Amino acid sequence: MNTNALALCDLYMVSDASLLDLPAIRRLEQACFPKDAYDFFTLLNLALSRNVLRLKAMVDNRLVGYLAGEVRDYDATGWVVTLGVLPSHTGCGIGHALLASAERAMKARITYVKLTVRRSNVQAIRLYDHCGYKWVSTIRGYYHDGEDGLIMEKNLTLT
Ligand SMILES: CC(C)(COP(=O)(O)OP(=O)(O)OC[C@H]1O[C@@H](n2cnc3c(N)ncnc32)[C@H](O)[C@@H]1OP(=O)(O)O)[C@@H](O)C(=O)NCCC(=O)NCCS
Numbered sequence: 001m002n003t004n005a006l007a008l009c010d011l012y013m014v015s016d017a018s019l020l021d022l023p024a025i026r027r028l029e030q031a032c033f034p035k036d037a038y039d040f041f042t043l044l045n046l047a048l049s050r051n052v053l054r055l056k057a058m059v060d061n062r063l064v065g066y067l068a069g070e071v072r073d074y075d076a077t078g079w080v081v082t083l084g085v086l087p088s089h090t091g092c093g094i095g096h097a098l099l100a101s102a103e104r105a106m107k108a109r110i111t112y113v114k115l116t117v118r119r120s121n122v123q124a125i126r127l128y129d130h131c132g133y134k135w136v137s138t139i140r141g142y143y144h145d146g147e148d149g150l151i152m153e154k155n156l157t158l159t
Contacts, residue, residue, distance in 0.1 A: 009059060009092035014101045017056035017066060019047050024063035025056070032084030035145065046081060053078075053105055057085070057094045064089040067098040071109055078106040080115035083124075095127050107156050116142065116149040128152050132159060 017025065022043060029037040038046075046052050046068045057065030065085040069078050080102065085094045103113055116139070117124050133152040142149030 009064075009089050009094060012057045012059045012064065012089075012092075012094055012097070014055055014057050014065075014097050017047075017054040017063075021054075021056055021063055021066075022047055025066050028063060028066050028084055028086060029082065031086055033082075036143065038082060052081070053102055055098050055101055055105075057089075057098055059089060065094040065098050067102050069102045069106060069113070071106055073109060076109070076111040078102070078110045078113045080113065083115075090123070095124075096131060099127070099131050103154070103156060103159075111157055112153050112155055114151060114153040116151055118143060119148045119150055125150070125152075 025047075026040060026043055029043065047054065049070070051071050051073075053067075053069040053071060055067045055069075056063050067083045068081045070081050071078050080099070083095060083098060085098075106113065113133075114136075115128065115133070117128065119138070131154070133154045135150055136153050137151045139149040139151065141147070
């Protein structure tokens with residue numbers, strides 16, 4: 001946990017993100033994913049798609065966390081497309097809160113939530129593990145630098 005995490009994250013609020021948040025979301029993506037940040041057009045597409053849930057976490061009027069999840073009605077699955085918390089605000093529950101809020105919001109329409117995570121991303125894997133996600137498969141060389149992607153999923157009917 002960051003030394004000042006409790007003070008920094010004291011009062012965070014999770015709510016729907018809108019198109020107006022796009023510049024802040026772009027900055028957050030670049031800070032959280034130095035190797036894999038989505039480009040502007042991908043983020044714009046996520047901001048405009050009807051089947052995408054968008055949640056932001058705000059501290060003192062500043063966007064410090066973002067989650068986008070695609071709801072696939074045809075197989076009752078929600079995919080976490082991106083989840084990031086600014087490095088200055090990690091370790092105080094914001095990632096967990098975004099994930100839990102997304103699960104609550106999608107629960108009426110889906111059974112499973114799935115995501116892909118880098119094999120080396122220990123922090124994220126630990127968060128998903130704590131939130132009840134299980135490893136289901138590995139995609140060899142999934143990322144552009146050749147790293148494997150782990151698929152993890154959670155069955156919402158078991159929670
Ligand atoms: C992975 C990521 C989203 C986690 O976000 P986060 O806000 O730090 O997650 P949380 O704070 O909910 O949980 C992280 C840790 O803080 C702890 N924590 C949560 N709330 C806490 C609180 N109130 N007090 C003390 N500790 C707390 C959790 O138990 C967890 O501890 P652990 O790592 O020892 O198990 C964030 O590190 C990140 O954005 N990383 C870069 C982008 C990335 O990798 N995204 C995932 C791609 S798949």
